[in-house]
Amino acid sequence: MDYSLLLLIFTSAVFEKTWCLNTTESTTSTPNYSISATFSSLYTTVTVPSLVCENKGILQDGICICPDDWTGTTCNIQNFCPEQKPSHTSKFTFPKTVLGQFASSVERCPPETTNAGMHQASALCNIATHSFDSPNILNCSLTLDAINAWVSGATPEQKQNLASSTQILTSIPERLTPHNITNAAKITNILLSDQQTTQTTDIAISAVATISQLLNASHEMYSSVDHTAISELTQTLQKLSLREKPNPLLVQPKMAVQSLKGQTPIRQVQLTSFKGLNDNFLPDRIKLHITEAEVSKHIVDLQMNVTFSEDFDKDIGFVLYDNDQFFQSKSFKPSLDTKRRVISANLQENSGIDQVQFAVTPSADSTMSLNDFACVFWSYDKQDWITDGCTKNKSPSGHVVCSCKKLKNANFAILMAFDINYQYSEALHWISITGCALSVVGLSVTALYQIITRKSRGGTPTLLVVNICLSMTVFYLLFIFGINNPVQHVNGTKMSGENIVPESDHHKYSDQGPCTAFTALLQFFLLLTFTWNTLYGINVFLLFKNSVSGTPPWFPQVAMAVGWGLPAVIVGISLGSTYRVEEPLGYRQEEFCWLASLDHKQKFNIKKPMFWGFVLPLLLMLISNTAILLHFSYKICRTNPNLNKSRKTSLTKKMMSSFSLAVMLGLSWVTGYILMITQEKNLKFILSVVFCLLNTTQGVQIFILFALRPFLNSNPAILNSLRAPEIGLHKKNNFLWKNKIPESNDSYKSTDGDSP
Numbered sequence: 001m002d003y004s005l006l007l008l009i010f011t012s013a014v015f016e017k018t019w020c021l022n023t024t025e026s027t028t029s030t031p032n033y034s035i036s037a038t039f040s041s042l043y044t045t046v047t048v049p050s051l052v053c054e055n056k057g058i059l060q061d062g063i064c065i066c067p068d069d070w071t072g073t074t075c076n077i078q079n080f081c082p083e084q085k086p087s088h089t090s091k092f093t094f095p096k097t098v099l100g101q102f103a104s105s106v107e108r109c110p111p112e113t114t115n116a117g118m119h120q121a122s123a124l125c126n127i128a129t130h131s132f133d134s135p136n137i138l139n140c141s142l143t144l145d146a147i148n149a150w151v152s153g154a155t156p157e158q159k160q161n162l163a164s165s166t167q168i169l170t171s172i173p174e175r176l177t178p179h180n181i182t183n184a185a186k187i188t189n190i191l192l193s194d195q196q197t198t199q200t201t202d203i204a205i206s207a208v209a210t211i212s213q214l215l216n217a218s219h220e221m222y223s224s225v226d227h228t229a230i231s232e233l234t235q236t237l238q239k240l241s242l243r244e245k246p247n248p249l250l251v252q253p254k255m256a257v258q259s260l261k262g263q264t265p266i267r268q269v270q271l272t273s274f275k276g277l278n279d280n281f282l283p284d285r286i287k288l289h290i291t292e293a294e295v296s297k298h299i300v301d302l303q304m305n306v307t308f309s310e311d312f313d314k315d316i317g318f319v320l321y322d323n324d325q326f327f328q329s330k331s332f333k334p335s336l337d338t339k340r341r342v343i344s345a346n347l348q349e350n351s352g353i354d355q356v357q358f359a360v361t362p363s364a365d366s367t368m369s370l371n372d373f374a375c376v377f378w379s380y381d382k383q384d385w386i387t388d389g390c391t392k393n394k395s396p397s398g399h400v401v402c403s404c405k406k407l408k409n410a411n412f413a414i415l416m417a418f419d420i421n422y423q424y425s426e427a428l429h430w431i432s433i434t435g436c437a438l439s440v441v442g443l444s445v446t447a448l449y450q451i452i453t454r455k456s457r458g459g460t461p462t463l464l465v466v467n468i469c470l471s472m473t474v475f476y477l478l479f480i481f482g483i484n485n486p487v488q489h490v491n492g493t494k495m496s497g498e499n500i501v502p503e504s505d506h507h508k509y510s511d512q513g514p515c516t517a518f519t520a521l522l523q524f525f526l527l528l529t530f531t532w533n534t535l536y537g538i539n540v541f542l543l544f545k546n547s548v549s550g551t552p553p554w555f556p557q558v559a560m561a562v563g564w565g566l567p568a569v570i571v572g573i574s575l576g577s578t579y580r581v582e583e584p585l586g587y588r589q590e591e592f593c594w595l596a597s598l599d600h601k602q603k604f605n606i607k608k609p610m611f612w613g614f615v616l617p618l619l620l621m622l623i624s625n626t627a628i629l630l631h632f633s634y635k636i637c638r639t640n641p642n643l644n645k646s647r648k649t650s651l652t653k654k655m656m657s658s659f660s661l662a663v664m665l666g667l668s669w670v671t672g673y674i675l676m677i678t679q680e681k682n683l684k685f686i687l688s689v690v691f692c693l694l695n696t697t698q699g700v701q702i703f704i705l706f707a708l709r710p711f712l713n714s715n716p717a718i719l720n721s722l723r724a725p726e727i728g729l730h731k732k733n734n735f736l737w738k739n740k741i742p743e744s745n746d747s748y749k750s751t752d753g754d755s756p
Contacts, residue, residue, distance in 0.1 A: 058277060063299050067277045068098045071284055079284070081125035084132050090123075092135050097125040100249050100283045102209050103132060104171050109140035115169070116140075122168045124205070127248060127283065136164035136206075144169055144183035151190050156203075163191050163206035170210050176217040178224035184210055185229040192236050195243065204240070205249045211237070212252035215325050222328050230326050231380055234319075238346045238409050241317025248283035254322040256281045258288055262348075265311030266290045271318055271343075273302040279339075281320060288318075304343060304358060319344035324413065327378050329385050332415055334505040336368070340416075342378075346409045358402050358412060367602070368418040371507040372495055375402030378411040385415060387499045394495055417502040422590045424488050436476045439699025443469040443476075446707040453710075460551050460559075464536040465706060467563060468664065471528040472699060478525060482518030483592050511584035518593040520571055523614060527567035533666040534621045535559045537628035540661065544635055574613035618669065625665035633658045660705045668694035 053064035057075030066075035081103070084094040097103035104119035111117075120140065123132040147162050147169075154162060170176060170184050188207040211233070241257050244250065250257040260269055274285040285301075306316070321327075321342040334340070343358075375392045376385035390404040400414055447469035454462040489509055539559075542551050578596070579587035587609055589596055597610030606612070636657060662668075671691045678684045 056277075065275055065277055065299070068280055068282060069096065078130065079282075081130055081132055084123075090132075090135055092121045092123070094123050094132055094135075097132075098282065099125050099127045099130065100251065101125055101253065102167060102171070104168070105135070109138070113140035114143060118175075119168055119171055122164065122171065124249075136161075136168065138165050138168045142169075144180055144187065148183045148187050151187050156196065159191060159194075160203050160206075162187070163203045163210075167206045167210045167213070170213045173213070173216040173218070176214065176221060178221050181214055181217055181221060182226040182229050184214055185226070185233045189229065189233045189236050192233075192240050201247065201249070204244060204247075208250050208255065208257060209252050212254040212322075215254035215321065215323055217325065219325065222325055225328075227328060227383060230328075231383065234326055234344070234378075234411065235380070237319045238317065238344050238411075241319050241344070241346050242315050242348060244317075246288075251281050251283045251286055253280035253282075256286055256318075256320040258286060258318045258320070260288055260290070260316045262312070262314040262316070265313045266308070267311065268305065268307040269316055270306070271302075271304040272300060273320065274299050275301040279322070281322065286320075302341060302343075304345070306345065314348045317344075317346040319346070319411075327385070327411065327413070329501075331384055331501050331503070332505075333503065336418060336505045338368075338416065338418060338505045340413060340505075342411050342413045344409070344411045358414075367421050369421055370400070371417045371419045372502060373400050373414055373416040374499055374501045375404060376413055376415055376501060377404060378413075385413065385501055387501060390499055392495075392499045415502055415505070417505055417507040419489065419507050420590070422489070424485065424591050433480060435696040436480050439697065440473050440476050442703030442707075443473045443699040446703045447473075449707040449711065460539060460556055463556055464532060464539055464559065465664075468529060468532045468536065469699075469702065471525050471532060472702075475522065475525040475529060476699065478518060478522050482514070482522065483594070485513070485515045485590065485592055487513035487515065489590075508583055508585070510582045515593040516579065516584050516588055519588040519595060520575060522593065523574065523595060524567050524571045527570055527614065527617060528564065530618055530621045530666055530669075531566050532559075532563050533664060534625055535563055537625045537661070537665050540632060541628050544632065570613055570617060574609040578609050619673065622667065622670055622673075625667055626670070629658065629662055629665060629667065632661055663698065663701045663705055666698070668698065 051059060051062065051064050051074050053059050053066075053075050055067065055070040055075045057064040057066045057070065059065075064073060064075050066072070066079075069078075069080040071077045071079040079099050081094075081097050081099065083096050084090065084092075084103075086093055091107075093106040094103040095106065102122045102124055105121040105123075107120045109115045109118045109120055115138070118138065118140065121135040121137045123135040125131075126133050142165055144166065147166055151159060151162050166184055166187050170180065176184075188210050191203055191207045237257065241259050244257060244259055245261070246259055247257075256273075258271065268290065270287075270289040270291070272287045272289070273281065274287075276282065276285060302320070304318070321344075324340040324342050327342060373392065374385075374387055375390040376387055377390070378384075379386045379388075390402060393401045393403075400416070402412075402414060404410070404412070447466045450462050450465045450469070539551055539555065542555065546552070574595070575587060585596055587596055588594065589598075595610040595614055596608045597604055598608070599605040604611075668691070671687055671694065674687060678687055
C-alpha cells in the first residue's frame with residue numbers, strides 16, 4: 001500500500017499491518033490383484049449453463065456450491081429437519097439440523113448435576129422423513145468413566161443407551177479433554193468391535209457420530225491422549241468398513257464409512273466427495289461408483305479411483321477422516337491450518353494389494369504455494385507415517401502423484417509442505433527518501449547547534465537533545481537502507497527426488513542475508529530514541545519540581561546508563577528468546593526487516609517480540625511522556641497573580657512551548673495506537689496519513705523548534721530584517737496613586753527564547 005507519504009512501509013509494519021501468505025498402472029505375474037487409486041486425478045470438464053443460486057449458495061465456475069442445509073442444482077432442495085419445539089411427544093427443543101446428523105437439545109443438565117450445562121438429549125434428523133427421531137435422553141449423573149467401566153458387560157439394549165449417552169457427552173468440543181477423548185475412543189472401539197451389537201444400526205450410527213465429534217476437538221488435546229486406544233479404534237473402523245452394509249447414516253460431518261459389497265466382478269471403484277460451503281462430509285455428497293463417473297472438477301472435493309488388473313468380486317471398504325487428529329506423527333509437526341485428510345482403503349483378508357496409486361490437487365489458499373510433499377501410509381508398529389515402498393511424482397496438470405507397493409488395509413495420506421506467499425515490500429518512494437533525508441540533515445544541524453550553544457543552557461539539556469538527535473538520525477538511515485529484505489524467496493514447487501516425510505507443513509528457510517541484523521538495529525535505535533525522549537521529559541519534570549536547585553547532579557550519569565542500557569537489554573532478550581538461525585522468523589518478519597508480530601493464522605500475537613519487545617515498552621514510555629506534558633502545560637498555563645501585565649507570557653508562546661515538548665517526547669506516535677483500534681476504513685486511512693506525516697517530519701520539526709527558532713530569537717537583527725516595516729506605537733502605564741508602582745515578583749521564566 002502506498003499513500004505517497006513518508007515512512008509508509010514502516011507505518012504498515014508497526015501499526016496497520018501488525019495490529020491491524022502422470023500415474024502409471026502396474027501389472028504383476030502373481031495372482032494377487034493390482035490396484036491403482038487416484039485422488040482428484042480423473043476430473044473432466046462439464047459445461048453447465050449459468051445458474052442463479054438460492055439460499056446463500058455461491059456460484060463457482062457455473063456451479064452452485066450449497067450450504068449444508070440445502071442441496072440441488074440451485075440449492076433449492078431442503079436438506080434439513082426444521083426446528084422442533086416441545087410437544088406431547090417430546091419435551092425437548094431441537095434446532096434446525098442437517099439430514100443424517102444428530103441435534104442437541106436446547107435444554108441442559110441442571111447446575112447441581114455432574115454434567116451441569118451438558119445437553120440433556122439428542123435426536124437424529126431422519127433422512128427419509130425430514131423430521132427428528134425419538135430423542136435419546138442423557139442421565140445427567142452419568143460420566144464417560146462409568147460408561148467405559150460398564151460397556152463391556154452390557155446387554156445390546158444397554159449398549160444402545162450407552163452409545164447414545166457417549167454421543168451426547170462428546171457433543172461439545174470445548175469439553176473434550178485428553179481423558180474424555182481416550183474414554184470415548186475405548187467405548188466406541190468396544191461398541192464397534194462386537195459384530196452382534198453393530199447389527200443394531202443405531203449403535204453403529206451413534207458410535208460413528210461420536211468419533212466424528214472427537215475429530216472436532218482441539219489439536220492440542222491429542223498430545224496427551226492414549227494413542228493405543230486411538231490406534232485400536234482406527235483398526236476397528238477398517239474392519240467395520242468391510243463388515244457393515246452401505247448406510248448413508250454412517251456419513252457424519254468429520255468422518256465417513258463407506259462399503260461396496262462384492263457381488264459381480266468389477267474392474268474399478270470410484271469414491272467421490274463433493275464440495276459444499278461448509279467443510280463437512282454429507283451423505284448426499286459422497287458417492288461410490290463401479291464405473292468412472294463424469295463429474296466437473298469444480299464440484300469435487302476429494303476423489304479416489306481404484307482400478308483392478310483382474311476381475312474383483314470381494315468386499316471393499318473405505319474410511320474417510322476429515323483430518324489427521326487420530327494419526328499423531330512424531331516426525332511431522334504441522335503449524336499451518338492446512339487440510340490433511342486420511343483415507344483408508346481396505347480389502348478382505350484373503351485379498352492382496354500389489355500397488356496403490358493416488359493423487360491430489362494441493363488444497364491451499366492464495367496465501368500459500370506447494371514447496372514439497374511426501375507419499376505416506378500409517379505404520380501401526382512405529383505409530384508414525386512412513387514412506388517405505390512409496391514413490392512420488394508431480395503431473396503436468398498440477399496433481400501430486402503417489403505410488404505405494406505391496407500394501408493392504410492401509411491409511412494413506414499425502415503430507416505437504418507449503419511456502420507462504422510473502423508480499424515483499426516495494427522500494428521506498430522517492431518522497432519517503434526525500435523526507436527521511438531532510439530529517440537526517442535537520443537532526444544533524446540541531447545536534448551541532450546544541451553542542452555549539454551548550455554554555456547558554458547547561459550540560460544536561462544538551463546531552464539529552466544530542467542523544468535524541470543521534471539515535472533518531474541513525475534510525476532514519478537504517479530505515480532508508482535496511483527496511484527492505486534483500487533476500488527474497490521465489491515461491492514454487494521445489495520437489496526433491498527423495499520421498500522423505502517433511503518436518504512440518506510450513507517450509508522454513510534458514511537465515512540468509514543482513515535482514516536480521518537490520519531488524520535488531522532498527523529495534524534498538526527506535527527504542528533508544530524513545531528512551532531518551534522519556535529521559536528528556538523526566539528532566540523537564542525535575543526542573544519544575546526543583547526550580548531552585550535544578551536537575552540533580554547524578555541525573556546525567558543515570559541518564560547515560562538507562563538511555564543506552566535499557567534498549568540493549570530489551571533487544572538482547574528479544575533475540576535470545578526468539579531467534580534461531582534455522583528459524584529466523586520467530587524474531588523478524590520475512591517481507592521486510594522488522595519484528596515478527598503475526599501467528600500462522602496472520603493474526604496479531606502478543607507472544608511475538610513485536611508486542612513485548614516494542615509495543616509494550618513504547619506504550620509505557622508514551623503514557624509517562626503524556627503525563628509529563630499535561631503537568632508541564634498545567635504549570636505554564638496557570639495564571640500567576642504576582643505577574644504584572646507586561647511580564648505575562650502570551651498564550652501563543654505557552655502553546656508553542658507545549659508543542660515543542662510534545663514533539664521532543666515523540667507523542668505523535670500516539671496516533672499509531674489510535675490507528676490500531678480503529679475499524680472504520682476512511683478514518684483508518686486518515687490516521688495513517690497523519691501518522692506518516694507527523695513521524696516522517698519529526699526530525700524537521702525538532703530542527704525548527706530546537707535549532708532554527710532559538711537561533712532567530714537570539715539574533716533579532718536577522719529576524720527584523722525578514723519582517724515588514726511596522727508603525728511604532730508608544731505605550732505608557734498610569735497609576736491612580738503615587739509611589740504605588742507594583743513590585744516585580746515573577747517566578748516563571750518564559751521559554752520563548754529556547755526549548756523547554
